[in-house]
Amino acid sequence: MGTCWMQAIASLGSAHVVACGAVATQGRATTCHLLAVSGSTLTNQSAVRVSEQADFLSATSLASPERVVICFSDWQTVSAECRSLQASGDELVEAGNVTVDSGVTRYLSLSPVSSDRALLCLERQGPLGEQCMDRRLQCEYWAAAGECTINPKFMDSLCPHSCGVCTTVGLSQGRCHVLGVSETSIEAGPEVVVNDGITWNFAMARVESDTAIVCFSDSTRRDAARCRTVWGLREWLPLQARACTENASASCVP
Ligand SMILES: *[C@@H]1O[C@H](CO)[C@@H](O)[C@H](O)[C@H]1NC(C)=O
Numbered sequence: 273m274g275t276c277w278m279q280a281i282a283s284l285g286s287a288h289v290v291a292c293g294a295v296a297t298q299g300r301a302t303t304c305h306l307l308a309v310s311g312s313t314l315t316n317q318s319a320v321r322v323s324e325q326a327d328f329l330s331a332t333s334l335a336s337p338e339r340v341v342i343c344f345s346d347w348q349t350v351s352a353e354c355r356s357l358q359a360s361g362d363e364l365v366e367a368g369n370v371t372v373d374s375g376v377t378r379y380l381s382l383s384p385v386s387s388d389r390a391l392l393c394l395e396r397q398g399p400l401g402e403q404c405m406d407r408r409l410q411c412e413y414w415a416a417a418g419e420c421t422i423n424p425k426f427m428d429s430l431c432p433h434s435c436g437v438c439t440t441v442g443l444s445q446g447r448c449h450v451l452g453v454s455e456t457s458i459e460a461g462p463e464v465v466v467n468d469g470i471t472w473n474f475a476m477a478r479v480e481s482d483t484a485i486v487c488f489s490d491s492t493r494r495d496a497a498r499c500r501t502v503w504g505l506r507e508w509l510p511l512q513a514r515a516c517t518e519n520a521s522a523s524c525v526p
């Protein structure tokens with residue numbers, strides 16, 4: 273119990289739902305609950321702690337093997353983590369974990385692409401030092417509203433990235449990774465850069481067995497919405513997933 277900060281939910285087979293929540297009043301510690309579904313009744317069966325501190329959460333269901341994948345990251349740690357969860361009787365148990373990407377990651381979103389694969393898209397910040405990270409969700413809004421000049425002392429300490437005081441840093445990127453799930457493990461596979469810029473609010477959908485459309489906001493460009501076609505999702509070779517550089521039109525699909 274406590275103030276829920278972020279939530280994610282996904283079905284696990286026909287009889288269960290996995291509901292995960294980061295609890296603000298417990299330092300954003302994140303727990304996933306196995307809920308049994310029977311008619312209109314939900315019963316809390318068991319729970320597993322997946323993270324001590326999460327600011328971004330996303331979950332998706334996979335059919336074969338029957339798993340829920342949950343990925344999370346926070347404002348401070350380097351890289352996103354994913355867990356594969358399964359039901360074992362009334363217990364929710366971990367069936368693998370993987371660390372994805374090697375920079376400060378934010379705004380992650382998961383979507384299924386096949387019975388045993390999922391697409392994870394996220395923003396990876398450029399090579400920022402700890403000093404140069406934004407520390408509030410609202411930084412980009414505040415910066416756009418002129419707060420960096422109105423209130424520089426506060427803003428430069430909390431929102432150095434959005435206020436552009438880290439002049440030597442690389443640009444943030446939007447990236448997508450294919451995740452593969454087996455009975456006992458979860459692996460991060462091919463990855464692709466879908467955007468150069470501060471990338472957030474991802475939404476993805478598979479459109480063909482091998483292809484997904486990925487849409488996001490780019491706040492480097494006044495939060496313009498952009499979409500990319502990503503393909504190669506069935507391959508398991510790095511660099512096989514690619515993104516169109518321009519419109520997500522039919523010509524983007526090989
Ligand atoms: C749900 O069940 C788990 C395990 O039995 C328990 O730790 C947790 O407190 C329960 N949650 C609620 C809200 O009852």
Ligand SMILES: *[C@@H]1O[C@H](CO)[C@@H](O)[C@H](O)[C@H]1NC(C)=O
Nearest residue numbers: 322355366367368369370457
């Ligand atoms: C991740 O999986 C490994 C085994 O593959 C296990 O030893 C480790 O405890 C797991 N880590 C977490 C944080 O669950």
Ligand SMILES: *[C@@H]1O[C@H](CO)[C@@H](O)[C@H](O)[C@H]1NC(C)=O
Nearest residue numbers: 499516517518519520521523
């Ligand atoms: C993208 O699509 C829009 C609308 O169809 C069009 O106006 C624009 O020229 C296209 N951009 C490129 C680079 O093809």
